[in-house]
Amino acid sequence: MLNAEKVVPTTCPYCGVGCNLELHVRDEFIYKVTSPFDSVVNHGNLCVKGRFGYDFIYNKERVTVPLIRKQPQTPGQRTQAFDRSAWREVSWDEALDYTADRLVEIYQRDGSKAMAVYCCAKATNEDNYLLQKFFRAVFRTNNVDHCTRLCHAASVVALQMAIGSAAMSNTAAEVSDCDVFILTGSNPTENHPIIALQMKAAVQKHGAKLIVVDPRRIEMVNYATLYLPIRPGSDVPVFSAMAHVIFKENLYNRQFIEERTENFEAFATSMEKFTPEFAEQISGVDRGLIIEAARMYATAHNGAIFWALGIPESTHGTANALSLINLALLTGHVGRKGTGLNPLRGQNNVQGASDSGAMPWHYPGYQAVDNEENARRWEEAWHIEPGGLNRQRGLTTTEILAAVHPGGVRALYIMGENPMMSEPNLNHTRKKMQELEFLVAQDLFINESGAFADVFLPAASWAEKEGTFTNTDRRVQRVRQVIPPRGQSRPDWEIICDLAKRVERRLNRPNSAYWDYHHPAEILEEMGRYVPDYAGIRYDRIEKVGLQTPVPTPDHPGTPYLYGERFPRGRAKFHPLEYIPNAEMPDEEYPLILSTGRVLEHWHGGTLTRHSWMDDLFPEALMDIHPADAARLGIHDGSPVRVTSRRGSIVLRAKVTTKTNIGVVFIPFHFREAAANLLTTDALDPQAKIPEYKAAVVRVTPASEEELTAVFESQPRGRY
Numbered sequence: 216m217l218n219a220e221k222v223v224p225t226t227c228p229y230c231g232v233g234c235n236l237e238l239h240v241r242d243e244f245i246y247k248v249t250s251p252f253d254s255v256v257n258h259g260n261l262c263v264k265g266r267f268g269y270d271f272i273y274n275k276e277r278v279t280v281p282l283i284r285k286q287p288q289t290p291g292q293r294t295q296a297f298d299r300s301a302w303r304e305v306s307w308d309e310a311l312d313y314t315a316d317r318l319v320e321i322y323q324r325d326g327s328k329a330m331a332v333y334c335c336a337k338a339t340n341e342d343n344y345l346l347q348k349f350f351r352a353v354f355r356t357n358n359v360d361h362c363t364r365l366c367h368a369a370s371v372v373a374l375q376m377a378i379g380s381a382a383m384s385n386t387a388a389e390v391s392d393c394d395v396f397i398l399t400g401s402n403p404t405e406n407h408p409i410i411a412l413q414m415k416a417a418v419q420k421h422g423a424k425l426i427v428v429d430p431r432r433i434e435m436v437n438y439a440t441l442y443l444p445i446r447p448g449s450d451v452p453v454f455s456a457m458a459h460v461i462f463k464e465n466l467y468n469r470q471f472i473e474e475r476t477e478n479f480e481a482f483a484t485s486m487e488k489f490t491p492e493f494a495e496q497i498s499g500v501d502r503g504l505i506i507e508a509a510r511m512y513a514t515a516h517n518g519a520i521f522w523a524l525g526i527p528e529s530t531h532g533t534a535n536a537l538s539l540i541n542l543a544l545l546t547g548h549v550g551r552k553g554t555g556l557n558p559l560r561g562q563n564n565v566q567g568a569s570d571s572g573a574m575p576w577h578y579p580g581y582q583a584v585d586n587e588e589n590a591r592r593w594e595e596a597w598h599i600e601p602g603g604l605n606r607q608r609g610l611t612t613t614e615i616l617a618a619v620h621p622g623g624v625r626a627l628y629i630m631g632e633n634p635m636m637s638e639p640n641l642n643h644t645r646k647k648m649q650e651l652e653f654l655v656a657q658d659l660f661i662n663e664s665g666a667f668a669d670v671f672l673p674a675a676s677w678a679e680k681e682g683t684f685t686n687t688d689r690r691v692q693r694v695r696q697v698i699p700p701r702g703q704s705r706p707d708w709e710i711i712c713d714l715a716k717r718v719e720r721r722l723n724r725p726n727s728a729y730w731d732y733h734h735p736a737e738i739l740e741e742m743g744r745y746v747p748d749y750a751g752i753r754y755d756r757i758e759k760v761g762l763q764t765p766v767p768t769p770d771h772p773g774t775p776y777l778y779g780e781r782f783p784r785g786r787a788k789f790h791p792l793e794y795i796p797n798a799e800m801p802d803e804e805y806p807l808i809l810s811t812g813r814v815l816e817h818w819h820g821g822t823l824t825r826h827s828w829m830d831d832l833f834p835e836a837l838m839d840i841h842p843a844d845a846a847r848l849g850i851h852d853g854s855p856v857r858v859t860s861r862r863g864s865i866v867l868r869a870k871v872t873t874k875t876n877i878g879v880v881f882i883p884f885h886f887r888e889a890a891a892n893l894l895t896t897d898a899l900d901p902q903a904k905i906p907e908y909k910a911a912v913v914r915v916t917p918a919s920e921e922e923l924t925a926v927f928e929s930q931p932r933g934r935y
């Protein structure tokens with residue numbers, strides 16, 4: 216028995232914390248997950264998803280054979296098919312030849328602008344590098360993006376503007392070196408649970424002071440010295456008022472400002488108007504609390520700011536993030552251990568997918584596509600004639616869907632994303648998905664988006680392939696094959712190489728960009744030759760412990776924190792700010808603000824966790840509503856409610872709780888039978904193109920049990 220048993224170290228496939236796992240395997244079956252006590256990232260701790268959430272691998276709904284739709288789909292008439300009887304099981308050869316024929320037909324007819332691809336922050340660096348290479352090198356398009364656009368896009372744009380680089384500046388575990396840290400727009404106990412443990416230890420063991428700024432009374436408030444319960448969308452006034460106080464009370468770091476920043480004067484002038492009184496009026500937060508928070512952060516020896524989606528997912532997300540960056544620059548709380556600007560990254564490999572070039576404006580390594588020198592470098596890398604690569608910035612995820620019409624985007628390739636759950640204003644998204652001429656889904660399951668596809672390519676899960684993920688600390692870690700791919704499923708990188716070769720043959724450019732890799736290690740090395748931050752990473756260097764980028768040379772030890780000496784753009788730049796209200800504000804018809812987000816047990820559109828034991832732990836969508844609002848509307852704990860916005864309406868149960876503040880209701884977006892994104896607005900931040908997921912206005916009315924039952928019965932797949 217014992218002989219057939221093995222324990223394989225790998226990395227968690229869920230969140231950006233990147234916990235180190237040990238998968239226990241017997242007879243090719245994973246029966247247990249643990250973590251080594253000396254793991255650098257998580258010291259043996261795991262949350263419920265990492266520990267128990269892997270059973271989706273074996274779920275009977277997982278698709279492990281290639282499929283083609285029986286009924287040909289036409290633009291405008293495209294339908295969703297979850298039922299396997301609507302699909303034909305085919306060989307890999309047939310699936311890939313069919314895919315290659317259709318992609319080439321559209322490309323030869325309509326050119327690069329008709330082609331688009333969604334990469335996947337759940338897949339490896341190697342998978343994502345190859346998929347963007349395929350679309351850039353073969354179809355000559357930069358219409359390449361992934362879920363980072365719906366996530367930290369505004370944090371990325373703001374950090375690029377102010378500093379010149381967008382990753383987290385410090386290592387999350389350095390929170391134990393902080394004496395004051397601000398946590399805003401982030402609910403780590405549910406979304407980065409192991410970092411939450413480290414934050415709690417910072418408070419309880421090391422005596423750090425925590426300032427929470429959030430419209431919900433999240434669990435971390437229990438550990439906070441100060442809690443600022445802001446109204447959604449009032450971050451710029453609150454953080455700028457803190458800057459105003461720091462400035463007025465002479466608490467700013469003159470030396471840091473003189474030596475390392477620029478544009479201070481313009482910034483200081485624009486802070487005049489952000490008085491604590493003004494901020495109180497907009498945010499509802501007592502001005503005394505704002506003043507106290509400003510003094511506490513400014514007088515810290517090591518102050519840090521941690522944030523997540525409450526900041527970027529807004530029509531003024533870039534300004535929100537800039538208001539945090541301004542504060543750190545004003546106080547010099549950046550460039551040292553235990554300080555920093557720390558946007559906690561979400562997906563297991565969103566940092567890596569971004570590093571690997573899964574973005575419309577950048578090649579791998581954040582090299583702008585509209586820069587001649589960069590284009591030349593990648594033409595050389597991919598053996599392309601000079602001038603062959605497209606110099607035009609591509610479309611973002613949301614723009615790709617908006618461009619689906621005759622003369623626009625015709626073919627979409629989706630590797631492991633689910634826009635039909637994750638994009639805002641789903642009724643609009645649905646029309647766009649229907650309008651496509653050709654849709655490929657490469658996934659583990661037929662999700663709400665894949666159900667529209669012409670062809671389904673079954674991907675191997677993270678436990679069935681080799682590769683690397685880059686976590687929120689910029690740590691590049693190994694992902695290992697633990698069991699053989701289930702059924703006929705194949706690792707993403709293999710599928711892409713096989714398909715790319717078939718497409719190149721049809722275009723009379725056989726294997727010109729190179730697709731003959733024997734192992735993902737070779738793919739990472741290719742990327743490292745052109746991306747300096749990854750140049751020193753080799754698989755044999757990260758066998759046991761991952762390396763934190765930048766790793767410029769093969770003997771470089773990695774970089775735990777950034778900007779010790781200089782910022783990538785030289786001096787960091789202050790940005791003057793204005794207060795801009797949300798796209799929608801409450802009125803008589805829609806008096807409540809809807810905030811959307813996550814719960815501990817579930818993952819995004821639910822494709823993985825609802826096919827897992829996690830669904831038993833949290834089986835039904837719930838809307839959090841404050842007791843005062845509930846009483847006013849005649850709603851009790853557990854009673855069905857209808858929630859209506861300008862764009863749609865859903866029915867689900869209410870949970871009456873003080874976790875949400877008066878005037879704000881919260882709905883997680885994991886449940887397709889009560890899809891929160893039917894309600895959200897597709898208004899975008901003009902710079903980062905990120906939607907306003909955290910503030911749509913809604914009306915809530917009591918509903919009946921019959922209405923709720925009807926919702927479940929109308930689901931194409933019934934209950935999970």
Ligand SMILES: Nc1nc2c(c(=O)[nH]1)N[C@H]1C(S)=C(S)[C@@H](COP(=O)(O)OP(=O)(O)OC[C@H]3O[C@@H](n4cnc5c(=O)[nH]c(N)nc54)[C@H](O)[C@@H]3O)O[C@H]1N2
Pocket residue numbers: 230231366367399400401402403405406407428429430431433445446447448449450523524525526560561562810811812813814815816817818819909
């Ligand atoms: N269990 C679980 N964990 C996950 C995920 C998951 O789906 N499930 N997804 C992962 C991903 S991709 C991501 S990006 C992260 C996201 O991690 P989080 O950003 O922590 O996730 P959300 O649930 O969206 O929470 C956003 C927080 O912002 C607050 N907020 C809302 N509006 C505002 C505002 O106007 N201002 C401020 N300051 N705060 C506001 C909310 O109250 C909430 O506390 O989680 C990752 N981890």
Ligand SMILES: Nc1nc2c(c(=O)[nH]1)N[C@H]1C(S)=C(S)[C@@H](COP(=O)(O)OP(=O)(O)OC[C@H]3O[C@@H](n4cnc5c(=O)[nH]c(N)nc54)[C@H](O)[C@@H]3O)O[C@H]1N2
Pocket residue numbers: 335337338339362363365366367524528561562630631632633634636637638639657658659660662674675676677707811812813818819820821822823884891892895908
């Ligand atoms: N209302 C609202 N909407 C939001 C947000 C919000 O806060 N509120 N947050 C936004 C954010 S931050 C994010 S990141 C997005 C997430 O949005 P998406 O990325 O669209 O959602 P996921 O459900 O994570 O989709 C992942 C898919 O990848 C598949 N998959 C998993 N592993 C692999 C693999 O190895 N290979 C392949 N090929 N497929 C794989 C899964 O089965 C699943 O279908 O949602 C956004 N949408």
Ligand code: SF4
Pocket residue numbers: 227228229230231232233234257260261262263264265266407408409410
């Ligand atoms: S905290 Fe994140 S990485 Fe760690 S076990 Fe949980 S989901 Fe996985």
Ligand SMILES: [Mo]
Pocket residue numbers: 362365366367561562
């Ligand atoms: Mo995300």
